[in-house]
Amino acid sequence: MPRITSVRVIVTRPGRNFVTVKIETDEGIYGIGDATLNGRELAVASYLTDHVAPVLIGRDAHRIEDIWQYLYKGAYWRRGPVTMSAIAAIDMALWDIKGKVAGLPVYQLLGGASRDGCMVYGHANGSDVSETIERAQEYLEKGYKAVRLQSGVPGLKSTYGVSGERFYYEPAKGSLPEESFWSTSKYMRLVPELFQRGRDALGWDIHLLHDVHHRLTPIEAGRLGKDLEPYRLFWLEDATPAENQEAFRLIRQHTTTPLAVGEIFNSIWDAKQLIEEQLIDYIRATVVHAGGITHLRRIAALADLYQVRTGCHGATDLSPVTMAAALHFGLSVPNFGIQEYMVHTEETDAVFPHAYRFDQGLMHPGDAPGLGVDIDETLAAKYEYSRAYLPVNRLEDGTMFNW
Template structure:
């Protein structure tokens, strides 16, 4: 559909739980066009829903939806208390929804509006998990059979009953547990450091040299522990080692970088270009992991990629199950049109989620493509979504074996 769009007449927030909780923004124009955005923040969904509904949506009414960048600047610079995951997820939903409308107005998929395709398809990776090494190897074989050419490998740790990214009995992994309070996991870094190199070496021997192998330490190591792990994994030839330390203190990456050549990926909990500035300009990482929704939308994620490009750092957006099919769709448009885009995380969705969010993006042979529908190419079936109301759910927390809190 083409035509002139003058103003936004409605901005609605929809919270639903088809398998897990999602927060969706619906922006409607006076011509009846609808743009969809994702504002999901796992374990804090209602905080973003309130921020959107009570503070952002009223400001959108009457604005010109074509002025995407001006609206982004208005919502970011126009708020004294800015940055942070709640604010940026809300702004990201608006930005993606406005790009969706722009595509529908022009009759073009968003990637065409971003300069057109620079590749034919987007390399993707998914998760292979097993509670022990034999189970991990079986999972690697299973995911390879689905066509994946890149896999993140995670295993249990001997002596621990719960470990990030892994479930017992082959059940699908969903970190957000239903209930009124988070699950408390027990973590032992020393046991992990003893076991992880052995497990990943077995994984590499099993899959051979061609498959891209990734691993996530999930923010749990000190700088020196991270350096030790990186050195011990150099022979494994990882595609990347992810989130080795909590990266709020970016200077610690200098120590890690000085002691290992293993490629480093960081940034899934970052929300603006400012968190990446030092890591990029000092070449302390190899991959930027920001998610399109949590980093404020398509517009700022493209700016982060542009900053990373001259430093030969690549974009590899976060894409877990708690990022809705809308955000994944937006990410694929960025991936198809961004020169220094490397790979897209893709966990997949249950059938029910796909029914609630019908979409044009597709997976085949280890790759994603956004499709050629105008806009983002993802919709929300509101009638079906209404059958699955919000349920309280929280990400876990972690304690060391002595009972003190650590980073989950």
């Protein structure tokens, strides 16, 4: 049995900040996991270095479930994004080790492939509707089967999901948070036009998605979902803040547009009512923020009982380690729905060489043993951490609001 001899935390910034855990064993096999928490990276790094690493030395690296329970129950203070991101990183690294010892890709250890590949969606964004549709057409040319449409809103200087980059969106920047301003009424007027023109230009053979980013009240979300019904969205994401899970019942009463939520969830308890009462269609919890592969499998298993499918978050704040883990997970679970995929920078890909691949709208994790992703520590050391924040949001009258 491989015994843990070292748990190291590597913080690097190849285009953006990432926190990576590397677990080494007495058999010379190591595994890596992602612990990145966007805008709060060093909080997780400290949690791992100061509180988690010391209790893992000497433990059997094969005892993944026992170590997960030890880190979750043993801390007494359960859940929360810092704790669960730290546990997730350890969990990923241990699955990576187990796969390498077995000589198998992780998805084979999870029961094997349930499909040939994981359908992914890209992000089409533009300063106006026309530019968004032009970029969506570029995704179609690349073979994507699903695209998220986000457009600048007339009268607002900045809009969530819109950036100067064509194929990815990175909102975390600056030494202090940027402040954005929001108008629900202006937004609600734009979105139906965006999808009407999107369907006219892109046709009906492409899945179209949209992210509200927690901006609406439940009744506003119900109205938007109803307005969008003619355009048959794949999903409407994060329509309202989900701390009050019951709020989604009100949305359900007013629209048949499929609903997705959960990228900021960190445990099964955040999604329990939403799943059991079938208030959502897709659960978006991700490997890195929801306790790793071990815990995300529990969420997926509960969701499967209620015909809720997965749709894991996959923005650039997740390193290639998490993307690999998400693809192994997605390839194996029976109720996979879709995987968000935002390409990383060339610098990031160089620091994290990986086996996963894209082909005609689908991604596959590859068949390398373990997760199939590594970290070039020499190259990573060249990119120093630099503090970065996600933006904050205010209404036009200055009232603090949801970003």
